[in-house]
Amino acid sequence: MKKLISDLRVTENVALHDRYVLLKAAPADGTPLPEMLPGQFAELRVDGSPTTFLRRPISINYVDRAANEVWFLIQLVGDGTRQLATLRQGDTLNVVYPLGNGFSLPSGDERLLLVGGGVGTAPLLYLGSMLHEKEYAPHFLLGARSAGDVLQAEAFRRFGTVDITTEDGSAGERGYVTQHSLLQKEHFDRIYTCGPKPMMVAVARYARANGIACEVSLENTMACGVGACLCCVENTRDGHVCVCKEGPVFNIEKLLWQI
Amino acid sequence: MADLRVNIGRLSLKNPVMTASGTFGYGVEFADFIDLSRLGGIIVKGTTLKAREGNPYPRMAETPSGMLNAVGLQNKGVDYFVEHIYPEIKDIDTHIIVNVSGASLDDYAETARRLSPLEKIPAIELNISCPNVKEGGMAFGTSCRSAASVVKAVRAVYGGTLIVKLSPNVTDIAEIARAVEAEGADAVSLINTLLGMAVDAERRRPVLFTVTGGLSGACVKPVALRMVWQVFHAVKIPIVGLGGIMNATDAVEFLLAGARAVEIGTANFIDPQVSVKVIDGIAAYLDRQGCRSVEEIIGGLQV
Numbered sequence: 001m002k003k004l005i006s007d008l009r010v011t012e013n014v015a016l017h018d019r020y021v022l023l024k025a026a027p028a029d030g031t032p033l034p035e036m037l038p039g040q041f042a043e044l045r046v047d048g049s050p051t052t053f054l055r056r057p058i059s060i061n062y063v064d065r066a067a068n069e070v071w072f073l074i075q076l077v078g079d080g081t082r083q084l085a086t087l088r089q090g091d092t093l094n095v096v097y098p099l100g101n102g103f104s105l106p107s108g109d110e111r112l113l114l115v116g117g118g119v120g121t122a123p124l125l126y127l128g129s130m131l132h133e134k135e136y137a138p139h140f141l142l143g144a145r146s147a148g149d150v151l152q153a154e155a156f157r158r159f160g161t162v163d164i165t166t167e168d169g170s171a172g173e174r175g176y177v178t179q180h181s182l183l184q185k186e187h188f189d190r191i192y193t194c195g196p197k198p199m200m201v202a203v204a205r206y207a208r209a210n211g212i213a214c215e216v217s218l219e220n221t222m223a224c225g226v227g228a229c230l231c232c233v234e235n236t237r238d239g240h241v242c243v244c245k246e247g248p249v250f251n252i253e254k255l256l257w258q259i
Numbered sequence: 260m261a262d263l264r265v266n267i268g269r270l271s272l273k274n275p276v277m278t279a280s281g282t283f284g285y286g287v288e289f290a291d292f293i294d295l296s297r298l299g300g301i302i303v304k305g306t307t308l309k310a311r312e313g314n315p316y317p318r319m320a321e322t323p324s325g326m327l328n329a330v331g332l333q334n335k336g337v338d339y340f341v342e343h344i345y346p347e348i349k350d351i352d353t354h355i356i357v358n359v360s361g362a363s364l365d366d367y368a369e370t371a372r373r374l375s376p377l378e379k380i381p382a383i384e385l386n387i388s389c390p391n392v393k394e395g396g397m398a399f400g401t402s403c404r405s406a407a408s409v410v411k412a413v414r415a416v417y418g419g420t421l422i423v424k425l426s427p428n429v430t431d432i433a434e435i436a437r438a439v440e441a442e443g444a445d446a447v448s449l450i451n452t453l454l455g456m457a458v459d460a461e462r463r464r465p466v467l468f469t470v471t472g473g474l475s476g477a478c479v480k481p482v483a484l485r486m487v488w489q490v491f492h493a494v495k496i497p498i499v500g501l502g503g504i505m506n507a508t509d510a511v512e513f514l515l516a517g518a519r520a521v522e523i524g525t526a527n528f529i530d531p532q533v534s535v536k537v538i539d540g541i542a543a544y545l546d547r548q549g550c551r552s553v554e555e556i557i558g559g560l561q562v
């Protein structure tokens with residue numbers, strides 16, 4: 001899949017609660033967006049932040065083909081993401097994309113569970129939309145610290161069933177995603193997950209224990225995003241591999257996690 | 260348009276812009292973004308005799324106007340390069356130069372020897388910033404004696420163009436440059452990364468697994484320029500300048516300070532098309548200055 005460097009024009013900046021923004025953007029020159037796989041990401045250039053030197057990796061949150069818009073869901077954690085959050089309609093956003101491998105899509109009649117934690121839900125919306133398009137009925141389990149961190153629940157409902165857990169019980173069931181009653185009640189054939197590492201490890205452990213195929217989307221420190229600098233490796237059964245190129249999505253059977 | 264061709268010893272480059280080792284993979288990673296054949300050369304990843312897994316996570320830390328890396332020379336070894344990677348890249352229409360590293364003199368010499376039959380690899384770049392295992396882990400490039408001994412060992416078995424990449428982590432880089440020139444290096448390139456460190460105050464821990472790492476990017480440019488200038492006055496062999504080049508103006512500064520060619524490193528991460536923009540920018544600069552050839556500005560700093 002050909003990678004591009006391209007100027008996008010921000011079409012909308014939606015503040016979600018106080019610590020997240022949803023940036024929607026379209027190619028500035030009006031060309032159609034490239035093909036992108038769910039799970040892939042973009043490297044966003046951050047202009048105007050004196051402390052931000054490198055690009056920031058951000059997942060493809062959703063692709064609205066009709067509007068020719070790509071969405072990025074961004075949590076404000078440091079200077080780079082805070083600067084991105086100041087972009088307004090009409091501003092330019094330079095991206096290198098699409099990067100990485102993406103989730104593998106199911107074949108045949110499978111029951112699918114998509115588990116996201118915090119801003120890790122970002123790539124699951126696009127994945128959910130593709131699964132929905134392929135006539136699957138995915139089940140989403142979204143975990144967050146509290147109600148204010150549950151993101152895009154309405155958007156997820158368009159593509160499948162949504163369950164929520166919060167650590168303080170302010171929305172959905174109280175606790176962690178792996179404690180949700182859904183996991184006792186229903187059987188799934190395949191799990192996709194993205195979120196904080198402890199959460200993904202717990203999900204991977206559940207999947208392994210129940211013989212369920214499972215893919216996780218990893219984060220790492222990135223510089224180039226294209227497999228050239230080797231700054232982003234995960235130790236796997238095949239040795240050190242680049243998360244930006246061989247990942248960010250990995251089958252748990254390939255990882256050396258203690259699960 | 261001005262003539263951009265330059266020679267590094269017997270090696271003639273179509274223009275003075277190459278990409279730096281460890282920042283451009285094997286070139287193919289950037290083929291979607293630029294026409295690789297426009298480059299003066301591609302210096303591929305550090306290659307060692309045996310495969311190396313490199314350092315554990317985290318390997319990278321962003322710093323003001325730069326970054327630290329502690330990749331640890333991850334590569335699959337010279338034989339894998341010769342059998343699997345070389346066939347994939349040998350037809351790129353530019354010079355492919357292999358960056359060679361080692362922990363002993365024998366490692367360096369044997370790696371160079373195995374690369375020498377490859378027709379499309381006209382040159383190697385010796386990275387002498389690696390720790391010399393036999394001499395207690397001090398980098399080869401930090402003493403004149405050990406720097407000279409590596410060059411001598413490699414020169415004895417390697418007939419192609421030999422570029423020696425100098426470490427900036429020394430008191431007097433000019434002295435090291437003279438030592439490698441005396442042993443038959445065809446050129447020197449400088450600088451490699453500056454040893455640095457980053458601390459996570461909240462966690463009271465170093466950011467990098469290895470505690471220290473190599474600093475690169477815009478922040479190192481003043482140091483790199485100074486060193487190119489010093490080495491220019493110390494040796495007769497050509498100098499390849501690098502360290503913090505982010506655009507064509509930066510590149511021209513290195514040429515004026517005495518570099519005959521430049522390498523673009525960390526800047527590739529921020530703009531994967533920067534290398535060709537630098538080529539075009541140098542040409543535009545020469546036209547604007549009324550120069551017919553890039554030769555006219557090399558070492559042309561007026562002081």
Ligand SMILES: Cc1cc2nc3c(=O)[nH]c(=O)nc-3n(C[C@H](O)[C@H](O)[C@H](O)COP(=O)(O)OP(=O)(O)OC[C@H]3O[C@@H](n4cnc5c(N)ncnc54)[C@H](O)[C@@H]3O)c2cc1C
Nearest residue numbers: 056057058059073074075077078079080081122219220248
């Ligand atoms: C493949 C990939 C996809 C991603 N997708 C998204 C996404 O869709 N939405 C989103 O909001 N974020 C995403 N991230 C994380 C995002 O890249 C970082 O949060 C961002 O780079 C932080 O930049 P900053 O300048 O705001 O913070 P910095 O100033 O760089 O860092 C602020 C704090 O956050 C920590 N931090 C920085 N980067 C990371 C990281 N990668 N993982 C964990 N902690 C980090 C730092 O240690 C520091 O404590 C993704 C990361 C990867 C690797």
Ligand SMILES: Cc1cc2nc3c(=O)[nH]c(=O)nc-3n(C[C@H](O)[C@H](O)[C@H](O)COP(=O)(O)O)c2cc1C
Nearest residue numbers: 279280281305328386450451475476502503524525
């Ligand atoms: C991620 C990374 C990996 C590198 N790997 C090598 C290497 O294998 N061999 C080498 O000689 N230099 C290596 N370098 C150093 C660069 O080639 C270059 O000397 C240095 O980064 C300074 O130039 P810059 O500021 O333009 O990046 C590496 C640099 C980076 C950032």
Ligand code: FES
Nearest residue numbers: 223225227230244
């Ligand atoms: S970020 Fe450079 S190899 Fe992954």
